[in-house]
Amino acid sequence: MRYISTRGGSPAVGFVEAVLAGLAPDGGLYVPEAWPQFSIEEIAAFAGRPYAEVAAAVLGRFAGDEIAADDLGRMCREAYAAFDHPAVVPLVQLGPDVFLAELFHGPSLAFKDVAMQLLARLSDHVLERAGRTQTILCATSGDTGGAAVEAFRGRANTRIVAMFPDGRISEVQRRFMTTAAEDNVRCLAVAGDFDACQAILKTALADSQLQKAVGLSAVNSINFARIVAQSVYYFTTAVALGAPHRSVAFAVPSGNFGDGFAGYVAHRMGLPVSRILIATNANDILARTFATGTYARGVVAETQSPAMDIQSASNFERLFFEATGRDGAATAAAFTGFAAGRDIVTPPEALAAMKALFTGASTDEAGTAAEMRLTLAETGQTADPHTAVALSALRRTPGPGPTVVLATAHPAKFPEAVQAATGQPPVTPVRARSLAERPERFERIGADAGKVAAYVRAFAGG
Numbered sequence: 001m002r003y004i005s006t007r008g009g010s011p012a013v014g015f016v017e018a019v020l021a022g023l024a025p026d027g028g029l030y031v032p033e034a035w036p037q038f039s040i041e042e043i044a045a046f047a048g049r050p051y052a053e054v055a056a057a058v059l060g061r062f063a064g065d066e067i068a069a070d071d072l073g074r075m076c077r078e079a080y081a082a083f084d085h086p087a088v089v090p091l092v093q094l095g096p097d098v099f100l101a102e103l104f105h106g107p108s109l110a111f112k113d114v115a116m117q118l119l120a121r122l123s124d125h126v127l128e129r130a131g132r133t134q135t136i137l138c139a140t141s142g143d144t145g146g147a148a149v150e151a152f153r154g155r156a157n158t159r160i161v162a163m164f165p166d167g168r169i170s171e172v173q174r175r176f177m178t179t180a181a182e183d184n185v186r187c188l189a190v191a192g193d194f195d196a197c198q199a200i201l202k203t204a205l206a207d208s209q210l211q212k213a214v215g216l217s218a219v220n221s222i223n224f225a226r227i228v229a230q231s232v233y234y235f236t237t238a239v240a241l242g243a244p245h246r247s248v249a250f251a252v253p254s255g256n257f258g259d260g261f262a263g264y265v266a267h268r269m270g271l272p273v274s275r276i277l278i279a280t281n282a283n284d285i286l287a288r289t290f291a292t293g294t295y296a297r298g299v300v301a302e303t304q305s306p307a308m309d310i311q312s313a314s315n316f317e318r319l320f321f322e323a324t325g326r327d328g329a330a331t332a333a334a335f336t337g338f339a340a341g342r343d344i345v346t347p348p349e350a351l352a353a354m355k356a357l358f359t360g361a362s363t364d365e366a367g368t369a370a371e372m373r374l375t376l377a378e379t380g381q382t383a384d385p386h387t388a389v390a391l392s393a394l395r396r397t398p399g400p401g402p403t404v405v406l407a408t409a410h411p412a413k414f415p416e417a418v419q420a421a422t423g424q425p426p427v428t429p430v431r432a433r434s435l436a437e438r439p440e441r442f443e444r445i446g447a448d449a450g451k452v453a454a455y456v457r458a459f460a461g462g
């Protein structure tokens with residue numbers, strides 16, 4: 001399987017290179033040259049199989065012969081053994097046609113573990129074979145850093161430096177990074193906000209000398225392996241509800257549109273999906289786009305669902321490419337224009353193609369809190385604020401038929417918001433209980449790209 005850029009200006013590459021590279025050289029995102037297919041019989045045969053086996057089957061279609069089937073199977077088994085539920089992604093029924101897919105049973109209690117646990121093993125494996133090492137620099141406003149540190153700690157061929165805005169993330173989020181004792185992990189508390197951390201990351205990634213010297217790499221959600229790993233739970237949950245013999249709908253708390261696009265991937269591979277409801281908080285760029293066709297940045301608002309406080313959804317570029325009939329030139333023009341401050345007007349046929357599968361809905365802060373209260377009162381389940389955004393969207397625009405709501409974070413990750421909305425503190429899972437006692441290790445650093453680059457060089461050299 002070869003991978004091409006959404007902007008049509010880069011040579012096709014293999015799976016390994018697409019995974020290690022992140023962005024294509026022309027600034028586009030990698031997508032497979034053709035979507036691999038599963039037959040109805042193959043999808044039906046996923047029923048009752050262990051999660052890791054389905055993951056290996058799906059990933060195998062994208063990796064082709066670049067990764068041996070035995071290695072892939074072992075990496076999937078190891079990645080999902082790190083989850084504290086034997087089903088990995090269990091389904092909980094909330095109503096006659098509403099099911100929660102609990103994606104938060106991984107080490108950092110957020111859905112990003114599902115892809116990151118696999119990506120860490122996959123990239124370490126290909127680095128080992130190539131005799132290379134990498135240094136991951138990560139800027140986090142909360143969940144990505146914890147999932148990345150949990151996944152990469154102790155890996156032989158990867159160093160990871162996690163930057164977070166000093167004093168601006170929750171204690172639970174910070175401790176998921178700072179309590180890692182392994183030598184290949186460093187945490188930097190940056191004197192600045194998340195934008196300052198991201199600006200430092202962008203400067204570092206654009207520094208080709210630094211890139212070469214330390215094998216600099218990033219783990220953001222544009223990585224295609226992360227998307228594929230996320231498409232797996234669309235298959236397992238839909239099959240548990242009767243697919244492929246009936247269609248299933250999904251409701252997805254969305255920010256960067258990685259999870260939403262993973263649903264599209266499953267659909268393109270043959271899974272009958274009736275609808276994907278893209279649920280946003282007040283940062284509603286995707287909901288507006290699916291309603292009007294115009295993709296226009298808004299002002300980022302801080303909400304109680306911070307992992308979705310995004311007003312440009314990177315993975316929308318992949319959907320735009322597909323919906324325009326894979327028009328690389330049009331995609332390049334649209335997204336370079338967007339980066340330069342212009343809106344994107346989706347052509348009518350492309351918008352119709354998007355709307356055939358996607359619809360959007362946004363929920364404000366009061367609605368999110370009200371949904372947490374209602375869900376608890378009606379079902380006895382405590383939803384985190386991100387999941388509540390999707391539950392609220394579904395309540396207003398139900399169906400059609402059985403719908404899987406992706407529960408993207410454990411409520412214990414956002415105790416203040418849950419307590420404020422429901423009057424009850426969430427129960428902390430066993431694996432997070434020792435977090436408060438483990439010693440922390442991090443260094444404070446100025447919001448200065450030069451200082452961070454020097455730090456990364458010293459770490460990688462030593």
Ligand SMILES: *Cc1c(COP(=O)(O)O)cnc(C)c1O
Binds near residue numbers: 111143256258260409
């Ligand atoms: C990252 C994240 C999201 C948003 O996912 P995208 O793939 O960026 O759309 C939603 N909920 C939680 C808890 C997250 O950590």
